[in-house]
Amino acid sequence: MTLIERPPSNTLVTRVAADIGGTFTDIAAITNNGELITWKVPSTPPNFADAVSGGIKDLFEKKLISLFNIQEVLHGCTVATNAILEQKGAKTALITTKGFRDVLEIQRIRVPKLYDPLYEKPLPLVPRDLRFEINERLDAKGNILIAPDLKQLDTIIEKIKSERVESIAICFLHSFVNPKHEELVGKIVTEALPDCFVSLSANILPQKREYERTSTTVINAYVGPPVRDYLGAMMEQLRTAEISDRLMVMQSSGGILDAESCLEKPAHIVECGPAAGVVGAYHIARSAGFKNVLTLDMGGTTAKASIIEGGTFSLADEYEVGGGMSSSSALVGKGGYALKLPVIDIAEVGAGGGSLAWLDSAGSLKIGPESAGARPGPVCYDQGNDKPTVTDANLVLGYLNPISLAAGTVPINKQLAEEAIDEKIAKPMGLNLMETAYGIYSVANAAMMRAVRAVTTYRGRDPRDFTLFAFGGAGGLHAVDLARALRIKEVVVPLAAGVFSAVGLLHSNLEVNETAPFLSLVSSIHIDSAKQAYANLANKITKIIGGKNGEIEFNKFADMRFKGQAYELTVPLECSGELTMDEFENLAMRFEEQHMLRYGHAFSGEFTVEIVNLRLVGTKKRSTPTINKSTKMFEQQESTRLVYFGPDIGTTAARVVSRFNLTVESKEGPMIIEEYEGTVVVPPNCSARIDSQSNIVIALSITK
Numbered sequence: 001m002t003l004i005e006r007p008p009s010n011t012l013v014t015r016v017a018a019d020i021g022g023t024f025t026d027i028a029a030i031t032n033n034g035e036l037i038t039w040k041v042p043s044t045p046p047n048f049a050d051a052v053s054g055g056i057k058d059l060f061e062k063k064l065i066s067l068f069n070i071q072e073v074l075h076g077c078t079v080a081t082n083a084i085l086e087q088k089g090a091k092t093a094l095i096t097t098k099g100f101r102d103v104l105e106i107q108r109i110r111v112p113k114l115y116d117p118l119y120e121k122p123l124p125l126v127p128r129d130l131r132f133e134i135n136e137r138l139d140a141k142g143n144i145l146i147a148p149d150l151k152q153l154d155t156i157i158e159k160i161k162s163e164r165v166e167s168i169a170i171c172f173l174h175s176f177v178n179p180k181h182e183e184l185v186g187k188i189v190t191e192a193l194p195d196c197f198v199s200l201s202a203n204i205l206p207q208k209r210e211y212e213r214t215s216t217t218v219i220n221a222y223v224g225p226p227v228r229d230y231l232g233a234m235m236e237q238l239r240t241a242e243i244s245d246r247l248m249v250m251q252s253s254g255g256i257l258d259a260e261s262c263l264e265k266p267a268h269i270v271e272c273g274p275a276a277g278v279v280g281a282y283h284i285a286r287s288a289g290f291k292n293v294l295t296l297d298m299g300g301t302t303a304k305a306s307i308i309e310g311g312t313f314s315l316a317d318e319y320e321v322g323g324g325m326s327s328s329s330a331l332v333g334k335g336g337y338a339l340k341l342p343v344i345d346i347a348e349v350g351a352g353g354g355s356l357a358w359l360d361s362a363g364s365l366k367i368g369p370e371s372a373g374a375r376p377g378p379v380c381y382d383q384g385n386d387k388p389t390v391t392d393a394n395l396v397l398g399y400l401n402p403i404s405l406a407a408g409t410v411p412i413n414k415q416l417a418e419e420a421i422d423e424k425i426a427k428p429m430g431l432n433l434m435e436t437a438y439g440i441y442s443v444a445n446a447a448m449m450r451a452v453r454a455v456t457t458y459r460g461r462d463p464r465d466f467t468l469f470a471f472g473g474a475g476g477l478h479a480v481d482l483a484r485a486l487r488i489k490e491v492v493v494p495l496a497a498g499v500f501s502a503v504g505l506l507h508s509n510l511e512v513n514e515t516a517p518f519l520s521l522v523s524s525i526h527i528d529s530a531k532q533a534y535a536n537l538a539n540k541i542t543k544i545i546g547g548k549n550g551e552i553e554f555n556k557f558a559d560m561r562f563k564g565q566a567y568e569l570t571v572p573l574e575c576s577g578e579l580t581m582d583e584f585e586n587l588a589m590r591f592e593e594q595h596m597l598r599y600g601h602a603f604s605g606e607f608t609v610e611i612v613n614l615r616l617v618g619t620k621k622r623s624t625p626t627i628n629k630s631t632k633m634f635e636q637q638e639s640t641r642l643v644y645f646g647p648d649i650g651t652t653a654a655r656v657v658s659r660f661n662l663t664v665e666s667k668e669g670p671m672i673i674e675e676y677e678g679t680v681v682v683p684p685n686c687s688a689r690i691d692s693q694s695n696i697v698i699a700l701s702i703t704k
Contacts, residue, residue: 011035011065015624016243017074017505018052019273023300023354023374024473025051026499026677027059030506030625037063038499038677040473042410043374048077048230049237056243072246073238074256074505076276079230080223080269084125084322084337089222090166090197093130095156095185096214097173101131103214107338122322125222125337130163132156134185142178148185157192168193169221171201171214176517179206197224204265205340207517207613212318212340219321219339220267227266231259248510250276253315253342255511255619261544268341270321273501274304275344280504281306281469282313284494288693293492294456294466296482297501298448298474300354300391301371305451306346307461308469315570316345342513347454351447353391353474354378357425357440365425367444380417381410388424392417393440394477396433398643398654399681401674434644434651442646445482452486460597463488471500476673476680476696484700493696495627495659498677510620512541518614521563522588525611531579533614541618557615560591562607569594570615584611627694643670645683652684662690666699 016029020043027039039059044050052075060067083089096103104124111119124131134156136148160168168189175182179202186200201217231247239245247259250272262269277297285293285308293308307314320336350369354377358366367390376383378391394400395417402414418433426436456463463486470479470493479491496503514537518530538554545552556573571591575583588609596602638661643654654670662673666689669682673696682688685701 011063012069013037013060013065014069014071015074015506015622016056016070017076017276017502018055019076019276019499019501019505020048020051020078021273021299021301021473021501023352023371023377025055026502027052027055028496028499028502028506029059030627031065032625034625034627036496036503036627037065038496038502040499040677042377045374047233048079049234052234053237053241053243057241067243070244072248073244074248074250074508075234075259076250076273076501076505077230077269078273080227080266081271081273081321083223083226084219084270087123087125088226089125090225091130091164092126092167092169092218092222093132093160093163093165094126094214094218094221095132095134095153095168095170095189097137097171098133098135100173100210100214101128101133103211104131104218107211122336125218126169130160130165132159136172136181136185138172138174138178138181140174140177142174144178144180148181150188153185153188157189160193160196165193165196166225167197167199167221169199169201169214169217171210171217173210175200175202176206176208176213179203197221197228199224204267207340207515208519209340212338215338216267216340219270219337220265223266223270224263227269228263231263235259250279250505250508251511251513252319252344253511253513253617254279254313254344254508255513256505256508257510257512257544267339270339270341271319271343271346271348274306274346274348276501276504276508277304277471278306278308278313278344278346278504279508280500280506281471281494282308283504283507284693284695285467285469285492286311288492288691288695290467290469290492292466293469294452294463294488296448296452296468296470296472296475296479298470298472298478299352300473301350301352301373302348302369303351303448303451303472304346304348305448305455306344307455307459307466309461314345315342318567319343345455345459347451349447349451351390351444352472353389353394353477355390355444357388357390357393357421357443359425359428363429365429365439365443367440367447378417379420380412380414382413382416386420386424388417388420388440390440390444390474392421393437393444394474396421396437397441398641398651399477399672400679401656402641435647438644438646441478441481445478445485448478448482449485452482460600467492469494471497473498473678476678478681480681480683480686480698480700489700491698491700493673493680493698495694496677497680498675506624509622510545511617512544513615513617514540515559515613515615518558518611520611522560522584522609522611525581525584527579527581527584530584530614534579534616537614537616538618541616545618545620547620552618552620555617555619557617558587558611559613559615560587560609560611562595562603563610564607568612569598641672643672643681645670649684659690659694659696662688662696664689664691 012032013029041055137146182200199221248256252271297304319339322336354371355368376385378389468483559568561568592602666687669686671682673680
């Protein structure tokens, strides 16, 4: 397998995308000629910017393209997520209304493990001795009952100084109705502590529910300094490398925004990396004619699942991060930290190619969540790790090239992988090498099943109604077996699947999502007030995105519930012109339909429908060159190798081909499809073809 060299030309690139994962950093760009060019380099912790700037330079030198025309770098990262997961965020203090100091510990009434009497909640991101109360109070309508006690505030500021706090969250009761108290205290704190990162809940989440609002504001403060330092270093390194002085960052909601704007609300990028992959899947699936898609993004550290239904991805405005599984399901508690911001509905588990295989105290095989990461990486990378990973198991089974990965750029040692699996897992369990490697592979699939169910069956969706869209460096290795377990009949692996989150960044648009509290029964809504609320949100979005009139496309939504419920559903308004009462009556009907789909029932006629928040999404579309589907990233000579497909089939010879050896006519497996960015496994009793978009389409034989 060798990369194809090209002579110098007039090829130009104006946007380049870089997505940092736990193991690899992926680079992608589309030239003015429509060629999709990609590059993978090992991530470089702790200074991840090295991999981004170095990877961009290496790719452009390889393709003989000048860096001069790059106007912006699009970026997805996990710095905010990792700060929470690893508990390495800023030292944070909380200033709140008297009597609400312990909201972070009380959380909600429910617990994620109903029948576990020994369950312990995660430690709050702000310890109790750094949570300060101040005597102030507003009523539910925003009227001032007690003005802030500024003498108390002076004492709190001195305490914060002595504790060397780096970041401060300010969250007062009912501030979403009237932000004056928060703004006053925030101004005083900022002047007294200019080096501290200050977050006001009225700016971060102007909505009801004190726990969710407090938690989201605390998360914003907790990740603020690490994100600020990270993005600042990234922008400086890109300037120094003479690549670009404009950095655009993916948000959790699926849109991009300039880095400076993201620094004000860093909580919006907590799930930005996984979001980019779903955005890419949305665009590719739509152009290829797939309406209902279940995405599987399996990288080096985690596996993520989401759905695209009816040609659009779904957003959830409530998410939990930091538990055993990051997800937005109201039906399944995760025990993480509540993040009530627009997030693409993604469930994530700690099962990736670099996830460690280990035995618990009972001798049972477990996968993850600990990962070998980029350094030292899987055992087969020969960088000092002796603990087997999922990648090592895939290598032993024959799924991966036994000599090198990524077109020869990553040399590997199969013998080391075999020895590690045999010593650490196989011998203690009394199994042979192949049985053990396949066991690791199967347990990883079982872990990923949790994420898939969280976005399908837990949402009232049947996985059999979807096409599995697999990407990420390890997605193609596990997709077919996972699809068979879910009884899905078709798997699609897109072009450049191993760097697909970077490809998704190239398809993203500038986007801002803003909300305003608006509690009203649908039957008695005040139309003029709703119009004014949407107009205010539009002005706010326009200031952030910028541009001329008509360049921003606005879409209206409402967060709705049956009166008395504790959770809302976000429902789109379909009006393109003036708001009318008829539109809101139709909106109530659509809400009931969504409630039936989500929960399996609706209280039609029994309870009235009310609006809790109005939501506006502003989008400024970006032009992306059309990908030339005939572009070949490498040359692959067809060969064969022995591959183990489980105890029912055993070891058999499989053809090893490239994506471009396939045709529109289906070819029967077993096959291993090797690419620069990743590998796809087509087991026996399956067939593969390539469609007009250069997607690999795998048909499964599903028996009843």
